[in-house]
Amino acid sequence: MTASELLPTTGSAMSPQGLSSLSLGIQRQTRREVERVQSRAIVAKLTEDGRAFVTHAALEHVGALTALEQHLITVAPLGEARYREIVDSYTLGASAAIRRWQ
Secondary structure, three states: OHHHHHHHOOOOOOOOHHHHHOHHHHHHHHHHHHHHHHHHHHHHHHHHHHHHHHHHHHHHHHHHHHHHHHHHHHHHHHHHHHHHHHHHHHHHHHHHHHHHOO
């Protein structure tokens, strides 16, 4: 999508017709700024998609590990403190990774 496709189509100075009445330097500067805004929006969207993906994966892993922890406690109860420590450590690490994601 070009900068002119994003601009209003009314008779304002920011419409494609209004923009063409501006100097070439101002037109170029305006198009560059619009492209920078578009670029920041794309990066923000991809960042949020990545954060959601990492969060989803972490939730699935914590759920699976917690189920395994519960099973192991019933099978080998003497390891309960160790199982909890391992699952808690994973959970804290996953939470920290999500918080750092930018």
